Amino acid sequence: MADDALTVIQDTLEDNAAERQVEFVAEMDGEEYQFAVQYDLLEALSGDVPDGDAIEMFDRYSDDILEAALTALGRDMKQSLVVVSENDLD
Template sequence: MAANELEIDNNSLLDNIDERQVEFTAEVDGDEQEFAVQYDVLEALSGDAPDGDAIDMFNRFVDTISEAALSALSRGNGTGLVIVSENDLE
């Protein structure tokens, strides 16, 4: 069954520069799940590579990222860190 609702915990947003991703925790249909959005996703959405502003970029496109995160979750097993890639964008 696919998840229907994802609520991002804004206090959990972390710009992991070394891994080139923004990490966050979200509640998905009542359960907590860890996600990471690759910088490539942010660049695809904004047209610019993150340069110290990845969290701001994330917040600008949060609705699209939420949908992509649900897509990434649906193709995985829901355990561990779910990586959101460009392939998850519609």
């Protein structure tokens, strides 16, 4: 799976502050997957707690986030929502 790449569908990016996560759909090999990136992952990457700027943080650290998302997806490709957390960072 290391050679596979996720492509974020940009218009699906949404900051769900109530759930403390950024949600998005990404495509890989013609399949779409729903992801939720927890704020703790954004904080681990940036050193700051998201405060109205979670989408900006997501964009800034998207390479690291997508690598973590691949790790999370690899656990179970049939899950309806792939939750990406700080534990998925290398």
